[in-house]
Amino acid sequence: MIAAPSNRQRSRFVERIVFWIFRIATYLVLLCATYIFLDIGIKGSRTVFTRAAPFVNLKFLTEPPQTLYVFDYNGKKMELSDRQFRDWKTTHKEDVDVTSISYSAGGIWPCIVGTALLVIGSMTVALFIGISCAIYLSEYSRDGRFIRLIRVAILNLAGVPSIVFGLFGFGLFVIFFGWNVSLLSGWFTLGLMVLPAIITASEESLRAVPQGLREGSLALGATKWQTIRKNVLPYALPGILTSSILGIARVAGETAPIMFTAAYAMRDEMPWQVSHWTNFFFQGVMALPYHIYVVSSKIPQNEYTERVQYGTALVFLIVVMMIALTSILLREKQRRRLSW
Amino acid sequence: MVSLIEMPQALPQQLPRQNDRPLDETETAEIMIDVRDLDFAYGGNKVLHNVSLDIPAQAVTAFIGPSGCGKTTLLRCINRMNDLIEGARITRGAIHLGGVDINAPEVDVVDLRRRVGMVFQKSNPFPKSIYENISYGLRIAGVTKRSRIDEAVEKSLRAAALWDEVKDRLDANAFGLSGGQQQRLCIARALAVEPDVVLMDEPCSALDPIATAKIEELIHDLRTQYTIAIVTHNMQQAGRVSDHTGFFYLGKLIEFGPTTKIFTNPSEKRTEDYITGRFG
Numbered sequence: 033m034i035a036a037p038s039n040r041q042r043s044r045f046v047e048r049i050v051f052w053i054f055r056i057a058t059y060l061v062l063l064c065a066t067y068i069f070l071d072i073g074i075k076g077s078r079t080v081f082t083r084a085a086p087f088v089n090l091k092f093l094t095e096p097p098q099t100l101y102v103f104d105y106n107g108k109k110m111e112l113s114d115r116q117f118r119d120w121k122t123t124h125k126e127d128v129d130v131t132s133i134s135y136s137a138g139g140i141w142p143c144i145v146g147t148a149l150l151v152i153g154s155m156t157v158a159l160f161i162g163i164s165c166a167i168y169l170s171e172y173s174r175d176g177r178f179i180r181l182i183r184v185a186i187l188n189l190a191g192v193p194s195i196v197f198g199l200f201g202f203g204l205f206v207i208f209f210g211w212n213v214s215l216l217s218g219w220f221t222l223g224l225m226v227l228p229a230i231i232t233a234s235e236e237s238l239r240a241v242p243q244g245l246r247e248g249s250l251a252l253g254a255t256k257w258q259t260i261r262k263n264v265l266p267y268a269l270p271g272i273l274t275s276s277i278l279g280i281a282r283v284a285g286e287t288a289p290i291m292f293t294a295a296y297a298m299r300d301e302m303p304w305q306v307s308h309w310t311n312f313f314f315q316g317v318m319a320l321p322y323h324i325y326v327v328s329s330k331i332p333q334n335e336y337t338e339r340v341q342y343g344t345a346l347v348f349l350i351v352v353m354m355i356a357l358t359s360i361l362l363r364e365k366q367r368r369r370l371s372w
Numbered sequence: 373m374v375s376l377i378e379m380p381q382a383l384p385q386q387l388p389r390q391n392d393r394p395l396d397e398t399e400t401a402e403i404m405i406d407v408r409d410l411d412f413a414y415g416g417n418k419v420l421h422n423v424s425l426d427i428p429a430q431a432v433t434a435f436i437g438p439s440g441c442g443k444t445t446l447l448r449c450i451n452r453m454n455d456l457i458e459g460a461r462i463t464r465g466a467i468h469l470g471g472v473d474i475n476a477p478e479v480d481v482v483d484l485r486r487r488v489g490m491v492f493q494k495s496n497p498f499p500k501s502i503y504e505n506i507s508y509g510l511r512i513a514g515v516t517k518r519s520r521i522d523e524a525v526e527k528s529l530r531a532a533a534l535w536d537e538v539k540d541r542l543d544a545n546a547f548g549l550s551g552g553q554q555q556r557l558c559i560a561r562a563l564a565v566e567p568d569v570v571l572m573d574e575p576c577s578a579l580d581p582i583a584t585a586k587i588e589e590l591i592h593d594l595r596t597q598y599t600i601a602i603v604t605h606n607m608q609q610a611g612r613v614s615d616h617t618g619f620f621y622l623g624k625l626i627e628f629g630p631t632t633k634i635f636t637n638p639s640e641k642r643t644e645d646y647i648t649g650r651f652g
Binding site for chain 2: 174175242244245246247248249250251252253254255258262263267
């Protein structure tokens with residue numbers, strides 16, 4: 033049956049409209065991504081990169097944040113960091129009208145270190161609990177009502193907003209366990225947050241190991257644990273680790289879970305400057321996402337704070353991108369190596 | 373934990389050779405595995421009905437029958453591989469190995485599987501080197517002495533007629549072997565722990581005729597040392613390699629006897645129909 037001409041025209045028109053809606057929606061995504069990356073890339077590179085060799089603003093990457101002092105002196109505009117300003121004062125006795133802007137001089141080195149420490153620790157926690165849990169679920173447990181309940185719990189845990197994790201961590205680790213604002217509290221809070229992703233990824237990787245390898249091993253008189261340890265886990269581990277790297281990006285990026293549990297706005301000592309090694313776990317740290325939050329919402333905004341904001345954001349993006357890239361490269365390498 | 377017989381106790385210090393095993397004359401003569409009135413079910417689905425048969429020692433026993441007749445299930449009962457399947461269980465009867473009920477609570481399934489090796493339908497070499505594949509069973513049994521492992525690797529590869537083909541590349545990944553070689557590797561791997569019984573679940577179903585011929589020859593040679601139970605779809609194969617044959621149909625053992633009798637003068641009509649290719 034052939035539609036009447038008017039009808040056909042109508043459907044052609046609808047076809048075209050729908051097509052354009054889809055197309056515009058897709059382009060919109062591209063536009064947003066481009067805008068964000070260009071905006072941060074261009075404004076951030078003014079802080080992070082330099083015109084002269086070594087083309088990277090090493091000071092920004094290797095120094096702690098300092099307060100910036102801005103003032104006019106003999107008609108010249110001076111921008112001095114805390115330390116420079118104090119030196120300057122020793123030689124210049126005259127009074128100047130100074131504006132001080134927090135965090136806007138120096139760099140973000142402690143934030144980079146802090147984020148790295150948070151990522152390493154929380155991924156250790158998450159991988160240990162997550163892999164154990166996945167092994168139990170996929171290798172030991174028999175399907176039943178209780179196991180289904182656990183799976184629902186895992187799914188629900190994945191849907192919990194990060195600020196709730198932050199408050200949970202604050203309540204349990206900071207207050208109840210008395211760990212205070214510390215690396216340890218942050219590790220466990222972030223670790224629990226990515227746990228569902230790790231469990232799911234690990235279970236998938238474990239299930240991808242052919243049943244024949246388990247049976248072959250058991251048939252040779254291996255115990256279940258020997259089989260898992262020698263003939264299942266080694267083949268699942270690369271998959272578990274690569275999938276977990278996406279978890280790393282999340283751990284590195286979240287602000288809400290650490291703002292009550294692990295992050296300091298400003299700290300003068302570096303994490304390794306502790307009186308006793310046990311204190312290492314009980315110290316708060318600075319972190320990239322929290323630093324961005326602080327410099328963009330906790331202090332008065334001006335052109336000087338903007339530099340730090342964009343610079344930090346750019347460094348942060350590069351760090352996360354590098355982690356993601358590593359994950360993709362590792363996965364490709366592993367795909368070529370293991371194929372059943 | 374009661375050991376099935378004295379042998380597993382000897383592991384890992386020393387794996388006695390099969391031939392050294394003292395023959396206990398009081399034991400039901402020459403019978404290695406005794407299946408008695410066995411019923412088996414996957415959940416509510418009964419797949420074996422009242423199966424009784426004796427698998428003689430140092431001989432090849434073949435299970436034949438159409439797909440889904442329960443022959444693989446029976447084979448997997450003998451090393452309790454069905455324990456891995458949820459809801460699968462023996463509902464009646466028992467299997468005795470050398471006089472010991474293998475499902476008795478005091479029997480350690482790990483000991484059992486060390487005595488009863490298995491070769492699977494789909495060859496399943498581990499993604500490790502050839503050497504590591506063969507030594508796997510010894511290592512998990514706690515053997516650490518390199519010279520002993522080296523010796524066992526060579527011996528079992530020779531037994532599986534694979535030594536000459538792989539002796540120069542023992543460190544190469546087992547996945548690089550051909551399909552037939554992989555299956556012979558799996559046989560060698562099973563032999564390395566010196567079991568009494570070797571179960572083979574359609575070991576040639578994925579192989580070409582030449583590789584199949586090699587494996588059949590191998591089974592023929594192994595018979596003098598091991599008790600072998602083989603499931604096969606291929607009747608000519610059963611005829612060529614086995615001493616005794618059991619014909620299964622719809623979960624029942626229809627006929628069991630010497631292979632020559634089953635193939636030339638079966639007492640059951642259904643056996644004859646199947647063997648002559650009228651169905652199945």
